Amino acid sequence: MKLATSGMVIVALVLIAACTPPAAPPPTAEAPAPPAQSAVERGKYLVTVQDCNGCHTPFTEKGEPDMTRMLSGHPQAVSVTGPPRPPLSGGWLVAISNTNTAWSGPWGVSFTTNLTPDRETGIGAWSEEAFVNAIRQGKKGGSGRDLLPPMPWRMYANLTDEDLKAVFAYLQTIPAIENRVPNPIPPPGAPPTE
Ligand code: HEC
Numbered sequence: 001m002k003l004a005t006s007g008m009v010i011v012a013l014v015l016i017a018a019c020t021p022p023a024a025p026p027p028t029a030e031a032p033a034p035p036a037q038s039a040v041e042r043g044k045y046l047v048t049v050q051d052c053n054g055c056h057t058p059f060t061e062k063g064e065p066d067m068t069r070m071l072s073g074h075p076q077a078v079s080v081t082g083p084p085r086p087p088l089s090g091g092w093l094v095a096i097s098n099t100n101t102a103w104s105g106p107w108g109v110s111f112t113t114n115l116t117p118d119r120e121t122g123i124g125a126w127s128e129e130a131f132v133n134a135i136r137q138g139k140k141g142g143s144g145r146d147l148l149p150p151m152p153w154r155m156y157a158n159l160t161d162e163d164l165k166a167v168f169a170y171l172q173t174i175p176a177i178e179n180r181v182p183n184p185i186p187p188p189g190a191p192p193t194e
Contacts, residue, residue: 039162043170046163047071050156056112059100072122072177074101074111082185083109094150103150108193109185110148118176131168132161145194148184 037045047053057065058075069075074097083104084095094105101112117124123131130142138146138153147153159167184193 039166039169040173041170042163043166043168046159046167047170052115055100055150056115059098061098063098063100065100069177069179070174071115071171072179073114073181075099076180076182078102080109080111080182080185083187105149106187107148107184108187108190110150111181111184112151113181114177114179115171116174116177116179117172118178121178121180122176123171124176126168128165128168131171132164135159135164135167140194148193 052071053065053067056071056073057067058069058072058078060066074080078097078099078101080097080102088095088104094103096103103110103112114122116122119125126142133139133142134147135153135156138151138157140147156164186193
């Protein structure tokens with residue numbers, strides 16, 4: 001009787017062992033992670049969705065950004081000498097040139113700048129720090145005068161450092177275009193703006 005009982009215990013143990021799931025198989029090589037987005041790719045994405053081209057790329061006569069002049073700012077050949085004449089009235093605040101790159105408002109006339117890597121007329125000679133500061137602080141060249149409307153730097157200032165640096169990295173890879181953008185025209189009675 002005693003023997004029979006221990007025999008049953010052994011059978012039970014064997015059964016339990018047989019029902020226990022096998023140990024997990026040894027780890028196999030994991031599927032390769034998708035390649036991380038490079039800073040330049042991230043910057044391209046940010047420049048696209050934040051519509052930098054909407055203001056910094058001159059428009060064609062059809063009213064679309066002319067991508068052969070991508071992000072080169074107000075065309076130096078298009079002369080704008082001051083606010084529209086006669087001045088805006090009837091509740092209108094802002095006028096925009098047909099290139100979409102010269103903006104007239106209570107701040108005078110501002111011109112969208114050359115964001116291409118041309119060293120003389122664009123941002124090719126800028127440091128990454130100057131670029132981040134220009135957008136974070138809204139300062140010309142990163143440390144100069146306050147940037148004028150309609151540059152939406154107050155919104156872009158919320159980008160992370162990493163994203164701002166990615167935008168700069170991308171802008172350094174686009175075709176350099178030599179285009180000297182004029183200085184802003186101050187409103188009547190105000191001193192000249194550099
Ligand atoms: C709504 C129009 C508008 C949009 C959109 C816009 N900008 Fe601007 N931006 C301007 C104008 C106008 C100026 C010139 C302001 C001035 O002269 O004070 C400017 C100036 C700048 C400057 C300062 C250049 C300097 O010489 O100091 C930088 C940098 C800049 N923009 C980057 C960008 C980037 C990057 C984007 C997209 C993420 C962008 N802008 C989108 C209108 C715009």
